[in-house]
Amino acid sequence: MNEYQQRIEKIQKRVHNTALRYGRNPDTIKLVTITKTQPVAVIKEAIAGGVEFIGENKVQEAERKIPELQGIYREFHFIGHIQSNKINKLLPLKPDLIHSIDSVELATKINQRLPKERIQNILIQVNTSGETSKYGCEPEQTEAIIRQILLLEHINVCGLMTIGKITRDSEAIKENFALLRNLLEKINNTLGTTMRELSMGMSSDFELAISEGATILRIGTAIMGSRRQE
Numbered sequence: 001m002n003e004y005q006q007r008i009e010k011i012q013k014r015v016h017n018t019a020l021r022y023g024r025n026p027d028t029i030k031l032v033t034i035t036k037t038q039p040v041a042v043i044k045e046a047i048a049g050g051v052e053f054i055g056e057n058k059v060q061e062a063e064r065k066i067p068e069l070q071g072i073y074r075e076f077h078f079i080g081h082i083q084s085n086k087i088n089k090l091l092p093l094k095p096d097l098i099h100s101i102d103s104v105e106l107a108t109k110i111n112q113r114l115p116k117e118r119i120q121n122i123l124i125q126v127n128t129s130g131e132t133s134k135y136g137c138e139p140e141q142t143e144a145i146i147r148q149i150l151l152l153e154h155i156n157v158c159g160l161m162t163i164g165k166i167t168r169d170s171e172a173i174k175e176n177f178a179l180l181r182n183l184l185e186k187i188n189n190t191l192g193t194t195m196r197e198l199s200m201g202m203s204s205d206f207e208l209a210i211s212e213g214a215t216i217l218r219i220g221t222a223i224m225g226s227r228r229q230e
């Protein structure tokens with residue numbers, strides 16, 4: 001058993017137990033392992049140890065690593081900020097889900113550059129913590145943004161993503177996650193949509209996220225160990 005397998009199994013057990021504790025079906029929660037800063041050889045070990053879904057946050061880094069991992073991961077998720085001049089580099093990597101769309105402009109540019117037959121699954125990143133350093137649209141703008149993006153024929157909006165406040169105050173973090181869940185429900189009711197994904201929860205707060213309805217967890221260091229210098 002390699003070290004990654006041990007850590008993955010430990011985290012999977014915690015996810016499973018937390019889901020049951022809150023009356024949720026553990027099978028409805030996807031665990032995405034964030035492999036940013038980790039070299040390809042290390043990611044291969046983690047995949048051999050049971051990692052199926054991987055996530056990267058920088059286009060240039062993904063462009064270097066993802067082609068070398070073709071055929072061995074189950075899904076590749078992109079979770080980082082996207083500058084419009086990087087879209088052409090990201091799309092050929094065929095991300096299964098882009099978590100970090102926060103404007104109509106960005107979605108429109110992606111829509112224009114997708115080949116005819118491709119549908120890109122995305123999430124809308126929402127700034128629920130009010131921390132200015134974070135990307136994401138304001139909660140109040142989210143419905144209007146989605147309304148516009150729904151008109152784009154190659155884009156499929158699957159739900160919302162957020163980063164919880166960086167604090168030890170778990171009540172404050174829970175508020176961020178609850179806000180995202182309530183926002184999705186409200187938007188679905190207003191627009192008549194059935195978006196269901198809530199991407200929230202990282203190494204330090206994924207149990208709180210599960211308690212508030214997370215369907216996708218983004219876990220880096222708790223599985224991969226500390227981040228490496230590039």
Ligand SMILES: *Cc1c(COP(=O)(O)O)cnc(C)c1O
Nearest residue numbers: 034057079202203218219220221
């Ligand atoms: C790095 C990163 C994570 C994972 O963080 P950990 O604390 O290492 O689990 C999750 N989401 C986003 C957007 C990230 O950039």
